[in-house]
Amino acid sequence: MKALVALFLLTPILAVNAQQQPPSSTTPKIDNFREWVNYIRPDGEEESWREIPWRNGFIPAVKEAESLQRPILLWAMNGNPCGET
Amino acid sequence: MDILFPRNDYLREKLKDDPGKVLFTDVYGPQVPRQHWNDRGTFTKQGLYCMMPDGTYLGARFAGTRVEEIHTMLTEATNRWKELVRERGLNPKPVPNMKAFSEWQQQESSDGLFLELHYRDLPRAETKDARGRVVGESWNRSTFKFSKEEMTGLVTAGDDWQEIESPLMDRLIREQFKDIVYGQSPRWSEDAVKSVAMKMRRLSSEGGRMVIGYTGKVELDSGSHRFAPEILGKAVWNGERFTAFEWVAIGPRSGGTKYNFRERDEGEAPMGISLVLADGK
Numbered sequence: 065m066k067a068l069v070a071l072f073l074l075t076p077i078l079a080v081n082a083q084q085q086p087p088s089s090t091t092p093k094i095d096n097f098r099e100w101v102n103y104i105r106p107d108g109e110e111e112s113w114r115e116i117p118w119r120n121g122f123i124p125a126v127k128e129a130e131s132l133q134r135p136i137l138l139w140a141m142n143g144n145p146c147g148e149t
Numbered sequence: 150m151d152i153l154f155p156r157n158d159y160l161r162e163k164l165k166d167d168p169g170k171v172l173f174t175d176v177y178g179p180q181v182p183r184q185h186w187n188d189r190g191t192f193t194k195q196g197l198y199c200m201m202p203d204g205t206y207l208g209a210r211f212a213g214t215r216v217e218e219i220h221t222m223l224t225e226a227t228n229r230w231k232e233l234v235r236e237r238g239l240n241p242k243p244v245p246n247m248k249a250f251s252e253w254q255q256q257e258s259s260d261g262l263f264l265e266l267h268y269r270d271l272p273r274a275e276t277k278d279a280r281g282r283v284v285g286e287s288w289n290r291s292t293f294k295f296s297k298e299e300m301t302g303l304v305t306a307g308d309d310w311q312e313i314e315s316p317l318m319d320r321l322i323r324e325q326f327k328d329i330v331y332g333q334s335p336r337w338s339e340d341a342v343k344s345v346a347m348k349m350r351r352l353s354s355e356g357g358r359m360v361i362g363y364t365g366k367v368e369l370d371s372g373s374h375r376f377a378p379e380i381l382g383k384a385v386w387n388g389e390r391f392t393a394f395e396w397v398a399i400g401p402r403s404g405g406t407k408y409n410f411r412e413r414d415e416g417e418a419p420m421g422i423s424l425v426l427a428d429g430k
Contacts, residue, residue, distance in 0.1 A: 092381035104423040117247040130202040138198040
């Protein structure tokens, strides 16, 4: 299990997918390769969670939050956020 | 993060006084409403948890995945925190910025080929699946590393197509070419790998840099879960490492696994995986 910890202030705006249109053929070819890569990969809005200054350790984040007088958001998942689902 | 759910006697004993376990499980945990503290009888505590540094409860959602629900929880937690700021006379200071992932990714990339993978359902006849989810809206990510020695197996100076060695591809596809768009899937068993045909050739070269092309086809079938993608890719090798790497694997998937949430959506439908450098840049 991986976990990320954020010290937060504002209510995060959660991303909603705004994918571009996909190619018509589901066979990957040279002429649709770029479009498929872009379609499958998350767009900027979907990647906005990366803009949060996450900390990778729980107790170091707790100590930091104490000194900053801020709350903690702990995100713990079996797969995301660090991959290797 | 065993502190989140010490799942056996050894870990329970080892971590009983761990400051992280004590704060999360013993101080914060009892304040969390039961429905948000995994009452499903499993050990996992995956979820989103909001708290003060002393463990005071602000909000929680166990394994929450619905955007509206998480948004509501975070809004409520923020409001509770603002009340505590007033009650406790806190003076919150700005949070220093920090790039949590770039350093880790750069470190992993320094001695091998470190890839970031994304998974997404591709358009089908219907815009929603049987569970009412919008096709293509959900996605997942993972990472995979080829060692320094392994990555040279993806390099060729030949102008003719040549096969990529099977063990190299086997490790990648068994660990990563699975359906995790909505959840988790285990690695494929050896028996589930029905066929692998992956080849490469040099497309061009200039000043010590080579552009390499890749193409192939894979069939994976466990009996209850199938994925049969065609693969196309391109990469740039500078003689020491890959400076660019992009593959897509696209094909029909069907069935499901215990935790990948494909119930009622087990019919054949297209899914795609992209693989790119995860260098933190």
